[in-house]
Amino acid sequence: MTTALELTGVTHAFDNAVVLDDVNLFVTEGKITALLGPSGVGKTTLLRIICGFETPQQGTVNICGRVVAHDGTSIVTPEHRGVGLVPQEGALFPHLTVAENVAFGLKRRRSSQARSRVQELLHLVDLESCADRHPAELSGGMQQRVALARALAPNPAIVLLDEPFASLDAALRVVVRTEIVEVIHRSKATALWVTHDQQEALSCADDVAVLLGHQVAQHGTPVDLYRSPNSRAVAEFVGEAVRVKGVARGLDATSVLGDISLVTAQHGNVTLIVRPEQIELEDQPNQTTPRGEVIASRFYGHDGEIDVRLPTGDVVVARLHARLLPAVGSVVALRVNGQALAFA
Amino acid sequence: MARLLRAPLALAAPAMVAVVVSLVPLVYLINTSLQRGVQQLIDEIFVSRTATLVMRSLALTVVVTVACAVLGTINAWFVVRSSAPLRPLWLMLLAMPLAIPSYLSAFAWITWIPSLNGYFGAAIVLTLASYPYVMLPVAAMLRGADPQLEDVAQSLGVSPLRSITRVTLRQVSPAIWAGSLLVALYVVSDFGAVATMRLETFTWVIYGAYRAGFNPTRAATLSLVLIGVALLLVVLERRVRGRTVQRVGSGSARHAVRQSPLSLTLPAMAVAITSLGFGIGVPVISSISWTRSSGFVDWAEVWSTIAASFGVGALTGLATVLLALPVGILLARFKGRLNGFTEGAVYVTHSLPGIVIALSVVYFGISIARPFYQQIPLLVFGQMIIFLPLVVGSVRTSIEQSRPAYEDVARSLGISRMKTIFRVTIPLAIPGIAAGGALAVLGAVKELPTTLILRPTGLDTLATSIWKYSSVSDFGAIGPYAVALMLLAALPTAVLSTVTVLRVIK
Numbered sequence: 016m017t018t019a020l021e022l023t024g025v026t027h028a029f030d031n032a033v034v035l036d037d038v039n040l041f042v043t044e045g046k047i048t049a050l051l052g053p054s055g056v057g058k059t060t061l062l063r064i065i066c067g068f069e070t071p072q073q074g075t076v077n078i079c080g081r082v083v084a085h086d087g088t089s090i091v092t093p094e095h096r097g098v099g100l101v102p103q104e105g106a107l108f109p110h111l112t113v114a115e116n117v118a119f120g121l122k123r124r125r126s127s128q129a130r131s132r133v134q135e136l137l138h139l140v141d142l143e144s145c146a147d148r149h150p151a152e153l154s155g156g157m158q159q160r161v162a163l164a165r166a167l168a169p170n171p172a173i174v175l176l177d178e179p180f181a182s183l184d185a186a187l188r189v190v191v192r193t194e195i196v197e198v199i200h201r202s203k204a205t206a207l208w209v210t211h212d213q214q215e216a217l218s219c220a221d222d223v224a225v226l227l228g229h230q231v232a233q234h235g236t237p238v239d240l241y242r243s244p245n246s247r248a249v250a251e252f253v254g255e256a257v258r259v260k261g262v263a264r265g266l267d268a269t270s271v272l273g274d275i276s277l278v279t280a281q282h283g284n285v286t287l288i289v290r291p292e293q294i295e296l297e298d299q300p301n302q303t304t305p306r307g308e309v310i311a312s313r314f315y316g317h318d319g320e321i322d323v324r325l326p327t328g329d330v331v332v333a334r335l336h337a338r339l340l341p342a343v344g345s346v347v348a349l350r351v352n353g354q355a356l357a358f359a
Numbered sequence: 360m361a362r363l364l365r366a367p368l369a370l371a372a373p374a375m376v377a378v379v380v381s382l383v384p385l386v387y388l389i390n391t392s393l394q395r396g397v398q399q400l401i402d403e404i405f406v407s408r409t410a411t412l413v414m415r416s417l418a419l420t421v422v423v424t425v426a427c428a429v430l431g432t433i434n435a436w437f438v439v440r441s442s443a444p445l446r447p448l449w450l451m452l453l454a455m456p457l458a459i460p461s462y463l464s465a466f467a468w469i470t471w472i473p474s475l476n477g478y479f480g481a482a483i484v485l486t487l488a489s490y491p492y493v494m495l496p497v498a499a500m501l502r503g504a505d506p507q508l509e510d511v512a513q514s515l516g517v518s519p520l521r522s523i524t525r526v527t528l529r530q531v532s533p534a535i536w537a538g539s540l541l542v543a544l545y546v547v548s549d550f551g552a553v554a555t556m557r558l559e560t561f562t563w564v565i566y567g568a569y570r571a572g573f574n575p576t577r578a579a580t581l582s583l584v585l586i587g588v589a590l591l592l593v594v595l596e597r598r599v600r601g602r603t604v605q606r607v608g609s610g611s612a613r614h615a616v617r618q619s620p621l622s623l624t625l626p627a628m629a630v631a632i633t634s635l636g637f638g639i640g641v642p643v644i645s646s647i648s649w650t651r652s653s654g655f656v657d658w659a660e661v662w663s664t665i666a667a668s669f670g671v672g673a674l675t676g677l678a679t680v681l682l683a684l685p686v687g688i689l690l691a692r693f694k695g696r697l698n699g700f701t702e703g704a705v706y707v708t709h710s711l712p713g714i715v716i717a718l719s720v721v722y723f724g725i726s727i728a729r730p731f732y733q734q735i736p737l738l739v740f741g742q743m744i745i746f747l748p749l750v751v752g753s754v755r756t757s758i759e760q761s762r763p764a765y766e767d768v769a770r771s772l773g774i775s776r777m778k779t780i781f782r783v784t785i786p787l788a789i790p791g792i793a794a795g796g797a798l799a800v801l802g803a804v805k806e807l808p809t810t811l812i813l814r815p816t817g818l819d820t821l822a823t824s825i826w827k828y829s830s831v832s833d834f835g836a837i838g839p840y841a842v843a844l845m846l847l848a849a850l851p852t853a854v855l856s857t858v859t860v861l862r863v864i865k
Binding site: 063066067068092093094096097098100101102104105106108109112117119120162165166168171175250 | 763764765766768769770771772773774775776782783786787789
């Protein structure tokens with residue numbers, strides 16, 4: 016597998032405020048890699064550095080084996096980097112039609128090759144019938160598909176998607192991103208997908224790099240990140256986390272939620288992290304089963320959540336099937352299903 | 360985010376040329392004022408008639424500015440917040456005085472009431488001509504301000520009128536201040552109204568000193584004092600404009616369709632009707648009645664004058680847009696070292712009254728551009744300097760309104776920086792560029808002192824013809840020119856105020 020994009024030791028600051036601190040990141044050819052991080056952590060700056068709109072003060076940017084920026088010097092200008100950008104809200108040129116937008120980056124864009132390339136891409140994103148429309152006449156989701164087609168048209172080494180669905184409403188977002196992922200896979204393109212939405216990152220990407228504290232905290236498959244995060248920060252950022260104190264002895268720990276087995280061995284006082292869906296109601300409780308009072312209940316339709324206050328005062332969240340939700344005020348017995356994460 | 364890109368040379372070079380070219384004549388103005396030495400210059404500034412002049416100009420400026428602040432704010436409230444019908448139409452009509460040159464309405468007023476000649480006449484004419492400078496920004500800001508604050512004030516037991524003064528006016532006070540300073544700048548720069556009313560303020564005295572011809576130093580020195588006053592106003596205006604009131608809290612912006620009580624709407628409507636009646640009614644009705652009273656009209660002369668006005672206007676518009684484009688793009692998109700200088704220079708030019716620019720261009724012409732002196736190129740050059748800041752502002756705003764992401768996308772698709780400007784930046788800014796061009800054409804057609812001073816001998820525009828006939832009180836002859844000028848000026852004004860209307864009231 017070849018690497019389409021590689022960042023080594025990228026460090027950047029604005030007016031002495033560090034935005035990126037020794038960032039190392041690679042994107043494998045033919046894969047969708049998500050760059051996941053909370054807002055204000057430097058995701059957009061990283062993207063602009065890859066595009067060439069900012070020059071990193073330290074570190075190296077390498078696209079397809081070619082060094083494009085190194086230690087404060089931009090070696091290749093943005094227009095020669097072969098990077099396709101899909102910005103927030105698409106940014107389709109409002110003065111051009113859909114077809115003209117897609118043709119924008121093609122050489123000799125009135126030639127018959129260019130025309131057939133535009134046809135091919137509009138077919139790929141299933142918008143052939145909209146070729147002569149203006150962006151304002153398209154829905155938000157359609158605009159995003161055109162923006163992707165425009166970025167793919169000149170066959171870029173890598174496509175960068177910058178929070179592409181932030182402006183779409185929640186229901187539409189899932190549909191559109193499924194379509195977009197399909198298009199990227201079908202065109203065998205390489206993509207770096209910047210997002211703050213962990214659900215989006217986990218469900219769409221082949222690989223996820225978590226950007227926390229201005230650095231890449233962990234890089235792995237979605238399943239790895241969720242099941243075995245390498246730090247408490249990653250565990251709490253990727254997915255919901257229930258935290259309780261516990262005492263670990265190797266692969267076992269005792270806690271207010273009872274005895275729990277651990278993913279990795281630990282010793283001494285630790286913070287245990289379990290996912291809300293791991294906490295279940297115990298239907299055959301005995302004397303040592305942890306119990307607590309339901310203090311809040313949230314019904315989501317397909318499932319629901321309850322907040323349970325344990326005798327120690329700790330409040331834990333459990334995700335349950337909707338028909339199992341107990342009433343507020345009732346006392347329930349709990350058990351933890353599967354292994355917990357433990358951090359010192 | 361800080362965009363540290365430096366501008367490509369192909370953009371920066373023409374922008375610098377534009378800025379330098381528009382500042383060069385000033386050097387000649389300063390040079391002329393220093394001809395008899397620094398001591399002479401200082402003596403000239405501190406003679407008592409200069410002090411009288413300053414006091415008289417100041418008195419006129421203060422009275423007109425305060426009157427415009429009141430009139431403009433009431434009219435703005437009326438067109439945005441009152442419950443009157445057809446408010447977009449009211450706004451468009453109330454903006455129309457911008458189309459009527461001050462010398463024309465001044466002449467209409469003194470033919471109607473000859474005793475107004477002097478201070479009061481000038482104050483009335485200038486107030487009615489310049490209240491839109493307050494009305495338009497206040498209307499725009501009122502539109503953006505949260506109307507629910509007034510609802511909250513009233514639910515807390517405050518009367519409708521008190522809730523306007525305690526809440527609404529506070530919200531829009533930056534716009535009132537900024538608009539008022541623009542009015543003040545307009546008043547100190549105005550030539551037509553004070554000249555027609557024979558009121559000895561700066562511009563009129565400068566023109567007199569220049570025409571008398573014995574003493575170019577005095578005209579140049581007074582121009583320098585006037586520049587000082589105007590610069591002060593521009594600096595104040597810029598400082599005030601930065602302060603805007605942000606809406607607190609998120610949530611969707613609710614736009615005002617309020618039922619304001621009739622007890623407020625009716626008085627405001629009376630103010631609006633008065634503004635329209637005196638601001639548009641007097642000059643329009645006078646012009647029409649002059650046309651009727653005219654016996655013999657030399658239509659060939661009228662048509663050739665219209666053609667000359669339009670020709671000079673179109674040349675000025677074209678030249679100004681071409682010069683303003685690189686400056687506007689540079690200011691909007693490339694934050695570099697050159698920008699501070701460019702921006703400062705543009706603002707200095709913006710503060711210069713037309714008569715001062717005309718005089719500078721004269722001294723410049725006499726010194727180094729002799730072949731062009733009193734030729735069309737120098738006239739267009741002078742007018743171009745006057746309207747450059749206006750057009751730069753229009754171009755810059757429309758570029759700033761389009762997202763930089765468009766240019767980023769173009770670059771990542773393999774398009775070079777200069778090509779991106781031609782394929783993305785300029786096409787997206789076309790409405791702003793066209794509006795700027797229209798502003799320059801409108802201004803050039805109306806412009807009096809520059810045309811008077813710089814025109815080739817024998818060339819008459821509508822402005823100079825009206826001036827010529829009004830100074831000999833030939834009502835009959837003036838009519839066709841007045842009507843033609845107002846029709847010609849109304850067209851771009853209608854387009855511009857429609858754009859503003861669409862932006863302010865949807």
